[in-house]
Amino acid sequence: MKCSGFTPLELPDCKGNFNKIGEFLDHFLDSHKREGSSKPMFAVMILDKRHDYPKIKNIFTRKNIMSQFILKFTAKKINLSVASNIMKQINSKLGGDSVRMKMPEFMAKERVMVIGIDVCHAGKKSVVGFCASINSACTQYYSDIIIQPKFQEIVKKDLDRCLINAVQSFSKENGGNMPSKLIIYRDGVGEGMRDQIIDKELKQFKEALKPLYNKVTGIPPITLIVVNKRINQRMFVQGSDGKTVENPPPGSIIDSNLVENQQDNKCFDFFLVPQQTTQGCVTPTHFYVSLNESTDISKVALENLTYTFCYMYSNWSGSIKVPAPCQYAHKIAEYHYSFDSFGMIKKQQKVDLKQLCYNEEFLNNFYYL
Numbered sequence: 116m117k118c119s120g121f122t123p124l125e126l127p128d129c130k131g132n133f134n135k136i137g138e139f140l141d142h143f144l145d146s147h148k149r150e151g152s153s154k155p156m157f158a159v160m161i162l163d164k165r166h167d168y169p170k171i172k173n174i175f176t177r178k179n180i181m182s183q184f185i186l187k188f189t190a191k192k193i194n195l196s197v198a199s200n201i202m203k204q205i206n207s208k209l210g211g212d213s214v215r216m217k218m219p220e221f222m223a224k225e226r227v228m229v230i231g232i233d234v235c236h237a238g239k240k241s242v243v244g245f246c247a248s249i250n251s252a253c254t255q256y257y258s259d260i261i262i263q264p265k266f267q268e269i270v271k272k273d274l275d276r277c278l279i280n281a282v283q284s285f286s287k288e289n290g291g292n293m294p295s296k297l298i299i300y301r302d303g304v305g306e307g308m309r310d311q312i313i314d315k316e317l318k319q320f321k322e323a324l325k326p327l328y329n330k331v332t333g334i335p336p337i338t339l340i341v342v343n344k345r346i347n348q349r350m351f352v353q354g355s356d357g358k359t360v361e362n363p364p365p366g367s368i369i370d371s372n373l374v375e376n377q378q379d380n381k382c383f384d385f386f387l388v389p390q391q392t393t394q395g396c397v398t399p400t401h402f403y404v405s406l407n408e409s410t411d412i413s414k415v416a417l418e419n420l421t422y423t424f425c426y427m428y429s430n431w432s433g434s435i436k437v438p439a440p441c442q443y444a445h446k447i448a449e450y451h452y453s454f455d456s457f458g459m460i461k462k463q464q465k466v467d468l469k470q471l472c473y474n475e476e477f478l479n480n481f482y483y484l
Contacts, residue, residue, distance in 0.1 A: 126160075133170045140178050157209060158182040161190050169454050173472045181208050181482060203429060207481040212254040213429035219416045221409075222251075228285055228294035229253050229424070230278075231440025232270070232316075234303040235448035239265045240466065244448030245274070246440055247281035249288045249479065253427065256440070257284040257479055258447045262466045268304050269315045275323035282327055284479055293327060295335050296409050298420070302342040302441040309341055309405045317406070336408035340421070343401040344436050348373075350388060350399050362397040363388050365434060368418055369399075380414045381407050387418070389425035389434045400436055430484050443481075450483035 243261035324334040351360040370385035384403040424438030454472040
């Protein structure tokens with residue numbers, strides 16, 4: 116990643132009147148435009164008070180300026196570890212790859228789009244986070260949100276809009292080629308809602324895909340994986356002395372005997388331990404493959420892919436409890452809810468997405484990290 120044209124700016128002391136910052140940025144952007152520069156802009160800001168973050172961040176977003184905020188307290192005590200994390204976030208926001216992993220063989224042969232969906236329940240409405248990979252390495256994502264009624268787990272509308280926009284972004288990134296397979300990681304739903312996801316959500320996906328694909332080839336096959344990290348099951352391995360038990364190492368998988376379904380690769384489930392645990396009992400994550408229309412993708416390949424994605428969250432250097440697409444979906448929903456200073460989500464009123472720091476120009480970047 117290369118940076119050029121670094122310009123130090125001192126924002127005016129707004130004293131609660133944040134319009135002054137907007138006016139200051141307008142003046143700077145006008146002068147920048149008069150100089151004939153059309154390069155995209157990125158701002159790194161040292162912030163004095165944490166509670167000013169939502170309003171100032173929203174101002175930068177409305178001006179189409181991607182930004183990275185650092186608290187003054189953090190900047191004073193910065194060290195190599197903190198600086199490294201900040202640079203990872205900046206690199207991701209600018210379209211760089213913080214991590215790449217070797218994928219299963221079928222990922223190289225096909226144009227696979229991997230989708231993550233999660234629901235954040237807040238106030239009197241819920242925020243749905245949606246993200247979809249747009250490059251072959253699954254390191255860049257299109258991200259979006261949907262606002263729906265409180266405690267509504269199933270997404271009943273607008274998934275078609277998100278998917279169409281994601282497919283279009285994928286096509287632009289891949290020379291006009293659209294995905295040939297879809298893999299969906301669906302987090303935030305209980306065991307009793309698996310059939311509803313197929314009936315309500317996948318139906319939206321398939322209806323949205325029909326106009327994009329010709330009738331000869333048909334729509335791409337879909338693989339649906341329901342993720343559940345809040346479970347009661349625990350896994351142990353026998354200790355080296357033969358008398359004690361220990362936590363299993365990262366990557367341990369149970370996909371037979373103790374699972375619900377193990378008949379074939381069309382519908383099955385497995386438990387995965389994605390992280391190293393040094394204290395207490397490790398809690399595995401349960402993955403239920405409700406639908407696998409790609410019969411050429413084996414059970415082992417999906418298990419390996421799932422474990423690989425646990426290492427691909429760009430905001431963390433190790434593995435996480437869920438695959439990266441799930442974590443991105445959760446992060447974007449949580450991010451936009453944090454900007455609800457007007458209480459639109461907490462009240463029964465129409466939500467203006469722009470008030471939640473939403474900018475359509477940023478949806479192909481990790482602006483929410």
